[in-house]
Amino acid sequence: MTARALLLLLPLVACGGDDKAAPEAGGADGSADGAGDDGADTGGDSAAPAPDCPPAPLPVEQAYLPNFTGAEDFAFDPEGYLVSIDQLGNLVGIKRDGSSRLILPGASTFGAGTRFHPNGELLFNAADRGELVAVDPATGGSRVVLGGLEYPNGLEVDAEGFAYVAEQISGRVRRVDPDTGDFSFVARGLYNPNGLSFTADEETLYIGSFGGGTVWSVSRTADGGWTTPAVFGESPESPGVPPNLCLDAAPGTSCPLFGAGIGACAVDELGDARCLPALDEGACGGLAEGDACTTTLLGQTFAQRCTLSDAGALFCPAIDAALTEACKRVDMGGTCRVGVEEGFCYPSFEGVLGCYLSSTFTEGYTRDCVDRAEGDACVVYDALYPTLGVCQPGAEYGLPGLACLPEYGLGEHGGLDGVAADVCGNVYVTEYVLGEIWRFPPTGGAAERVVTLDSEWIPNLHWGNGVGGWERDRLYVMDRANFGVFELFVGVEGR
Amino acid sequence: MGQSGGGCGSGRRSAARAALLGLTVGCGGAGEAEPKDSAPAGDAGATADGGAGADSGWAAEGDPATVALHGACPLDRRWGGFVVDVGPRYSAVTGAVADGVVPVTVLRPGPHEGDCQMLLRENPSCDPPCAPDQACDFDGSCLPYPRNQDLGPVSIRGLSGPVSMDPVPPGTTYFDSAVPHPAVEGDALVQLDTAGGAYPAVRLHGVGPEPLVSDTLAWVVGEGDLPLRWAPPTGLGRSRVEARLMVDQHGLSPYTLVCSFEDDGEAAVPAGLLRSLLGAGVSGFPSGTLRRRTDDQAALPGGGCVDLSVSTTQLATVEVDGHTPCDSPDDCPPGQICNIPLETCQ
CATH class of the missing domain: 2.120.10.30 (TolB, C-terminal domain)
Structure with a gap:
């Protein structure tokens, strides 16, 4: 095992x-x-053959x-x-x-x-x-x-x-x-x-x-x-x-939604500690769609605009505003540009279209392991799909030094x-x-x-x-x- | 884009969904369920010889060239419908109409381009789980489960053989699994009548699709547009051609790419939308269909909608080219890395 x-x-x-x-x-x-x-x-009610x-x-x-x-x-x-x-x-x-x-x-x-x-x-x-x-x-x-x-x-x-x-x-x-x-x-x-x-x-x-x-x-x-x-x-x-990182974590603690970004630990009505999707609706309390808002995730602060979720609730997206701005008039899969770099628009883990820039890939996966040891818990600072992982040698993944790799398989x-x-x-x-x-x-x-x-x-x-x-x-x-x-x-x- | 927004739904999400549905169906046109002169509402008793309409032959009355076809129902109002489909091996006639919408069947619109639209099936989650007689809604609440309704006997004229259906218990579904194949000839007028039961009698129409012959049923999804060709209709041409491409994400919310083309023999699925579909992940089984169809709808009391689709369908094989799925660097060719969240080499 x-x-x-x-x-x-x-x-x-x-x-x-x-x-x-x-x-x-x-x-x-x-x-x-x-x-x-x-x-x-x-x-049958008689003994079956071996x-x-x-x-x-x-x-x-x-x-x-x-x-x-x-x-x-x-x-x-x-x-x-x-x-x-x-x-x-x-x-x-x-x-x-x-x-x-x-x-x-x-x-x-x-x-x-x-x-x-x-x-x-x-x-x-x-x-x-x-x-x-x-x-x-x-x-x-x-x-x-x-x-x-x-x-x-x-x-x-x-x-x-x-x-x-x-x-x-x-x-x-x-x-x-x-x-x-x-x-x-x-x-x-x-x-x-x-x-x-x-x-x-x-x-x-x-x-x-x-x-x-x-x-x-x-x-x-x-x-x-x-x-x-x-x-x-x-x-x-x-x-x-x-x-399951939520077993010993306080409710509200950030946790990985395997393959779906970051959620928050919660105890459901059956008493199970689970990682559930969690949009920051509180940051948009009393605000209207498009109003300025601020939210935090994994130690990062995002100045954003209140956005309507699929469920019809206003929330403050945890994604860099420059990335969402670049996709404002672009469909999913369409080309976007941030500065001089070209990317494509892709929904973030919260369902908000953001500009995916391949140049950020290496930095996102290695940044949090620079000062950590192999085996330490870490954060993947992927702009669209942040998650939690463990520092592991990155060479295997074409990444320099230690890289933060999520622990799931799909x-x-x-x-x-x-x-x-x-x-x-x-x-x-x-x-x-x-x-x-x-x-x-x-x-x-x-x-x-x-x-x-x-x-x-x-x-x-x-x-x-x-x-x-x-x-x-x-x-x-x-x-x-x-x-x-x-x-x-x-x-x-x-x- | 046909009719959109406005009267198809209520609230922001409904408007968005209605806008989507305008792509293929439009939301207006048909009025309330129209009383049928020979079958008063509430007469749900089936006769031994087949119930409604079994008295005067099986040819539909009217002109298939001009009969009004109002398109399919918008998903957020579609309480049910009937399907006559001629498949590669057999034909099928089926239908069911409930008293509401099961939320998970309402697909969320994604990006669109030209005649094509991405649709996302969301998976609502309810905690605690809903009771057996309830359905889970997207806001986490449990709703009474929409129940299929007894519409009385349902007859369909214009098919290759008489079709008269009574609701089959316990689920109150309608079907005929013995209709001769092919169930309908090209340009035949099809007329469906419900005798009336839980709802007033309804009459819906369709026009038989000509056989769908295509030499592009091996779809290779790569960087460019996906070209499609088929033999255009030689007759009335009342139909449209629907291409549907789905990648089962095995549990994640899957996108489906749906296109509704003029039935003129050729079309292309835009590269941008194909890229979007692949960007949503390709960890599952890809499948595709090409369908020639006509659609009609009628309103039901209470805001519902019932429709009739008359179609012929071909299955396509789907191969994803130029995309290398991965969950480790070993899966990627030299010079590429594995984008783990997107499970693709880049």
């Missing part, structure tokens, strides 16, 4: 029991190998099936259809032989997590509308189970029929009753939670971080709650999950999307833009490469259901780039 991973453990929040009956621990046998008893898949472990040697063989939808996620139905939301926003089923079925036109312009409920309904996340939706595949009848979700992507369903939704923006995983929409929290304070998968016994839920390259595990407790998320593993070269490594556990307890993840499939052993820790797929966009992966040629011991991976499906001969069944 890396140092970052250790830090990660601090901010995570365990969530207690909810208002519904505690799920029974059906299938949990306490087996040391984490394989469980395999009962969840068969649903899983055929271990899986096939690596790298596994693969085949390619063209002409599917390139969807973010998918599920297999009892008739042999691969069900997913296509690029036109329609929920469709497509068989291996190419025959198709239109289930629900106009399902979502950005469908994400897709799972079948034990009662036969299909659940999916409509990320464009922040909704969890249930569909009767027979009739196409649909209903919104729950709205107000903050970028719902990953979805899992347990044998009892509860849905588990990962909200990437808010860092939460909710457990939702699809009948009522009632919910409780399984985990909070996570960094970009995305893919979800239960173990075979459904006692443990794995949660992948998109950007952090981390897989967490949470387990059911005897009182119906959940354990504190623990790091199960990290994908190779992942940036790790950044620490790039290629660590972009874990789909998560899927097999009956042996191994956990498979997709690394979205790299085409990598990684496999963690049942005990977690270091992952090994299952295969590198020839695609830039591989979101989710699932085992076949044994119908229509979708084999139970093969993993299927959606290829968004080419609208096909990879078939991986992993040699072991899913949960």
Whole structure:
């Protein structure tokens, strides 16, 4: 485990029991190998055969099936259809032989997590509308189970029929009753939670971080709650999950909004210490739009003009007035000029157009580390996207001396999307833009490469259901780039 | 730019959004939902043979060359609508009309140039989270969740087969997933009638789009304009052509670039806006569509709006050229550094 991973453990929040009956621990046998008893898949009341472990040697063989939808996620139905939301926003089923079925036109312009409920309904996340939706595949009848979700992507369903939704923006995983929409929290304070998968016994839920390259595990407790998320593993070269600097900070302290500039520490109504966006509205109290105002951020003072935020509130932007002045009559992306230097207009972290000057890049990243030591906390004085970081050797980044580098990842490594556990307890993840499939052993820790797929966009992966040629011991991976499906001969069944 | 500002919305943000929407739709034109002479409002009972309009054949009455088309609804008033779309593999007919707007569906206008407009999907956040029967608004408050409404049976004339839809429970949505493909012929007059239910009866029109044939469906987004070509219509030419380019930012607020062109066979997406789109980040999956469409709208009591889109759609592949995403210097070619906030080599 890396140092970052250790830090990660601090901010995570365990969530207690909810208002519904505690799920029974059906299938949990306490087996040391984490394989469980395999009962969840068969649903039978007799003992299931022991899983055929271990899986096939690596790298596994693969085949390619063209002409599917390139969807973010998918599920297999009892008739042999691969069900997913296509690029036109329609929920469709497509068989291996190419025959198709239109289930629900106009399902979502950005469908994400897709799972079948034990009662036969299909659940999916409509990320464009922040909704969890249930569909009767027979009739196409649909209903919104729950709205107000903050970028719902990953979805899992347990044998009892509860849905588990990962909200990437808010860092939460909710457990939702699809009948009522009632919910409780399984985990909070996570960094970009995305893919979800239960173990075979459904006692443990794995949660992948998109950007952090981390897989967490949470387990059911005897009182119906959940354990504190623990790091199960990290994908190779992942940036790790950044620490939550608000845990021990006073409310109002500046903190990094990962990839989105600077916010302020606050305790939300659930009691979590979080870094939340914070515009200086107080500096414009009693003033009108365009009136002069003054605000401070990270020790810098900015003389600005009161500006209307997207939410309709007046605030004083924390950006050099010369930069906003240069973009006053320029659209985003347009050319601007400050002095003799030419730049382009780009929205600051507060949504105000400012002139980005590439000459400021080096100074912004090195200035605060000149008198500091490696490992010290520091400020990135980026004119548009200031943030907090740690002083590190800058040579690696083409920067002289020590540079202040933020601790977050949104790039290629660590972009874990789909998560899927097999009956042996191994956990498979997709690394979205790299085409990598990684496999963690049942005990977690270091992952090994299952295969590198020839695609830039591989979101989710699932085992076949044994119908229509979708084999139970093969993993299927959606290829968004080419609208096909990879078939991986992993040699072991899913949960 | 068509009609803008003014009467489309209220307040500053609404005016801004309305200004945006004038690009493609205009906000005026149609009046209130018009009572339909053969289907009194409130008669929501569907008949066994298909409900409204199933009595006198399926050809729409009127002249497709002159029928009034009022454009699509502005997003901040769009309580719902109906879509007839001819896709590459199948056709789809769908619709739903609620009693309000789900806030997250109202996209914020960004920069525009010519026929093109950037739209930003914002993600409202509510603390504590809203209840299941509520929607989160941009100011952090929870609103009653807009509920889809029963408009009574809905019929559509002028398609390749009879379409008559009753609202499907529990979500009160309308669709026909078995309409023959292609659902509509070029220049056919399309007429949608709601029988009346929660709202008075509404009649909307469309004109069938000719097949959209383009030899520029492999979009390479680089430094210059993105040229688009397609075969112009040979008939009435009532349609416009919409190009839509989106880069999923995987959780961040994504921009979509939407252009509405004259249907004259060629156009270009301006380089400046493409640069803006890429500047917003390219960490996600890029996708594009080219759609030939007509749009009509009608007002609903209470300030809402319902529309009908009749379209044919082609999918484009999108490749981003001249932009190197990065999160470390190793990702950048020699001589370039990684701009970490923008995740791009420069």
